[in-house]
Amino acid sequence: MRIQELLGVDLPIIQAPMAGVQNSKLALAVSSVGALGSIPCAMLSHDALRAELSHIQSQTQAPINVNFFSHQPAEFNVERDAIWRKTLAPYFREYSIDSSIDSKALPEGPSRQPFSDTVADILEEFRPQVVSFHFGLPEKALLARVKAWGATVLSTATTLEEALWLEANGVDGIIAQGLEAGGHRGMFLSQELGLQVSTYSLLQQILARVSLPVIATGGISDAKDVSAALSLGAAAVQVGTAYLLCDETNTSTLHRQAIKSNRSHKTVITNLFSGKPARGIVNRVIQELGPISELVPEFPHAATAITAIRQAAEAQGSSDFSPLWCGQNTIGCKEISAAELTLELARGVEV
The missing domain is CATH 3.20.20.70 (Aldolase class I)
Structure with missing residues (x-):
């Protein structure tokens, strides 16, 4: 068939x-x-x-x-979450987010x-x-x-x-x-x-x-x-x-800009945004922490803390902490x- x-x-x-x-x-x-x-x-x-x-x-x-x-x-691991938030602490301070707050008090966003x-x-x-x-x-x-x-x-x-x-x-x-x-x-x-x-x-x-x-x-x-x-x-x-980039997608303006730029020529597999490996365009957080980190909580618990930073950055017009998912071929x-x-x-x- x-x-x-x-x-x-x-x-x-x-x-x-x-x-x-x-x-x-x-x-x-x-x-x-x-x-x-x-x-x-x-x-x-x-x-x-x-x-x-x-x-x-x-x-x-x-x-x-x-x-x-x-x-x-995966079960939520308090110790691993604390380590991850400590890793992200400089970014929390940069965007005036209280890094001491319990992750469960941060906006969760969509579930997985x-x-x-x-x-x-x-x-x-x-x-x-x-x-x-x-x-x-x-x-x-x-x-x-x-x-x-x-x-x-x-x-x-x-x-x-x-x-x-x-x-x-x-x-x-x-x-x-x-x-x-x-x-x-x-x-x-x-x-x-x-x-x-x-x-x-x-x-x-x-x-x-x-x-x-x-x-x-x-x-x-x-x-x-x-x-x-x-x-x-x-x-x-x-x-x-x-x-x-099609008319019917909800791809954000920041994501579209990255895809249309020379930045899209450099993609890597990273676990920083969710805890599972995924390919996206390299941005600041990937450059500074490295694409793969052993400190990241298991999927999907990594997303909560970094999403709080992402939202603050995007509000200022930055995709430094956004998961810019994209394949290697954008032609x-x-x-x-x-x-x-x-x-x-x-x-x-x-x-």
């Missing part, structure tokens, strides 16, 4: 779910021209999730991919909750045709609920071992996330960054060992990249960074409609 038939779309293109910079508006625009739009759901409240799904259902009959995290939540029975209850009302996961898969009973209503299940692999695990545990398609990809790495069997490889290397490793459709993602930014991935055997591609980023960009990406693709 071709991937288009599996996903219910015309084009072998998936818009990557990108929390913080999009809502259903982007997904609907992408789906309107026959590709698969996606919405990131892990940071939505239950009410917000139901509202987004209701809106989508009222606007289209086309499939939309709903994406969730499936990590194991793993897929749950409550979320499955909401989804079952709408029965989305495609459900994808990041950081592995939910427990077997939850996954069985999703598959019971006929949903196609996708999940991200960043290594061959993860791909084999996903195939053995019931996914219908594997998203091969190469090292070039922006945003959070989907790593779940190991947090060893040395195991991460480029998109095309990973794609070929996985294709040689699994029988499921494999979707390439990471560094795919224009029609030539799409064609190259498909020619290597990818069933489809997933594109994120190229959409960041395809354009300030046009997402529908137009999708059709450009699909140029030359056999339908």
Whole structure:
């Protein structure tokens, strides 16, 4: 079966779910021209999730991919949080934030909750045709609920071992996330960054060992990249960074400025903003603390303290403490409609 038939779309293109910079508006625009739009759901409240799904259902009959995290939540560690706040203390002082305040008293911002029975209850009302996961898969009973209503299940692999695990545990398609990809790495069997490889290397490793459709993602930014991935055997591609400047995104002004500048030529994988490795544009806090720190609390508890500094800096027009998620290849980023960009990406693709 071709991937288009599996996903219910015309084009072998998936818009990557990108929390913080999009809502259903982007997904609907992408789906309107026959590709698969996606919405990131892990940071939505239950009410917000139901509202987004209701809106989508009222606007289209086309499939939309709903994406969730499936990590194991870490317990809040008071000692580690105190160490992290001590590390950030100079920045707290710079922005006149009381660093002695308990982190639980700081604004938490959006949560990052793993897929749950409550979320499955909401989804079952709408029965989305495609459900994808990041950081592995939910427990077997939850996954069985999703598959019971006929949903196609996708999940991200960043290594061959993860791909084999996903195939053995019931996914219908594997998203091969190469090292070039922006945003959070989907790593779940190991947090060893040395195991991460480029998109095309990973794609070929996985294709040689699994029988499921494999979707390439990471560094795919224009029609030539799409064609190259498909020619290597990818069933489809997933594109994120190229959409960041589109009319339908919520990408902030500061984030847009960074993407359009020469700063976007230098991206690194960092754990400073959430506790998990993610690729973004280098800024002041990454330069001064280093991209990877052993002092950072586990995901998602790192976010609370640094978010307080981020908000203060952004209020002064600075992205020094902002997570400027971005992949290594920004050549395809354009300030046009997402529908137009999708059709450009699909140029030359056999339908």
